[in-house]
Amino acid sequence: MAIEKCREYFKEFNMEDRILQFDVSSATVELAAVAVGCEPERIAKTMSFKLDEEPILIVLAGDARIDNSKYKGQFHTKAKMLNQEEVAEFIGHAVGGVCPFGINEGVTVYLDESLKRFTTVFPACGSSNSAIELTIPELERYSNFLEWVDVCKNW
Numbered sequence: 001m002a003i004e005k006c007r008e009y010f011k012e013f014n015m016e017d018r019i020l021q022f023d024v025s026s027a028t029v030e031l032a033a034v035a036v037g038c039e040p041e042r043i044a045k046t047m048s049f050k051l052d053e054e055p056i057l058i059v060l061a062g063d064a065r066i067d068n069s070k071y072k073g074q075f076h077t078k079a080k081m082l083n084q085e086e087v088a089e090f091i092g093h094a095v096g097g098v099c100p101f102g103i104n105e106g107v108t109v110y111l112d113e114s115l116k117r118f119t120t121v122f123p124a125c126g127s128s129n130s131a132i133e134l135t136i137p138e139l140e141r142y143s144n145f146l147e148w149v150d151v152c153k154n155w
Contacts, residue, residue: 002092002093002094002097002102002126002127003019003021003097003125003126003127003130004126005092005093005101005102005126006019006099006101006102006125006126006130006132007019007125008102009101009102009142010101010125010132010142013142015132015142018132018133019125019130019131019132020035020036020122020125020130020131020132020133021127021129021130022035022129022130022131023129024129025096025128025129026124026128026129026130026131027095027096027097027128027129028096029043029045029062029063032062032122032124032131033062035129035131036122036131036133038122039062040062040063041061041062041063041064041118041155042061042062042118042120042121042122043061043062043121043122043123043131044059044060044061044062044115044121044122044123044134044139045059045060045061045062045123045124046058046059046060046098046099046100046123046124047059047060047066047081047098048081048082048086048087048090048091048098049079049080049081049082050080050081050082050086051075051077051080051108052077054106054108055082055086055090055091055104055106055107055108056107056108056109056110057091057098057100057103057107057108057109057110058109058110058111058112058149058151059099059100059109059110059111059112059115059123059139059143059145060112060114060115060151060152061112061114061115061117061118061121061152061155063114063154063155064112064114064152064153064154064155065152065153065154065155066079066151066152066153067151067152067153070150070151070152070153071151074149074150074151075151090104090107091103091104091107092104092107093124093126094128096124096127096128097124097125097126097127097128097130098124099123099124099125099126100123100142100143100144100145101123101125101126101132101142101143102126108146109143109144109145109146110145110146110147110148110149110151111139111140111143111145111147111148111149112148112149112150112151112152113148113149113150113152114152114155115136115139116136116148118136119135119136120133120134120135120136121133121134121136121139122134123139123143
């Protein structure tokens with residue numbers, strides 16, 4: 001189970017007890033905000049793309065949307081999302097629980113600027129009923145991100 005991968009990952013840092021598990025679904029931004037009890041924009045959603053045939057993740061604020069022209073400006077290609085089967089295969093978590101923790105080798109993680117306006121955010125933890133509250137410096141550290149990008153709109 002992918003949440004166990006996240007639990008093992010956070011065990012390295014003595015943080016596995018910070019993982020929140022809910023009796024309700026947190027598979028969408030709206031559901032996660034209700035489960036956590038925060039504003040939807042503070043949900044750190046993780047989107048999966050294919051870049052030059054390699055999987056990448058972009059973590060962005062719950063109210064942000066990928067801006068195709070900004071994405072193309074950053075990555076020099078059109079945004080091409082992974083389908084559900086590819087997400088599970090290439091990332092190691094299923095849709096609804098995708099996060100940058102406990103992922104497969106070779107997946108590059110980017111953080112979007114839309115997250116920087118918050119003190120803490122709530123990314124998923126590998127399942128459709130989990131999350132963890134992290135500060136932005138903690139998100140930077142534990143996501144093993146490559147760089148901050150500005151590829152979103154409407155926030």
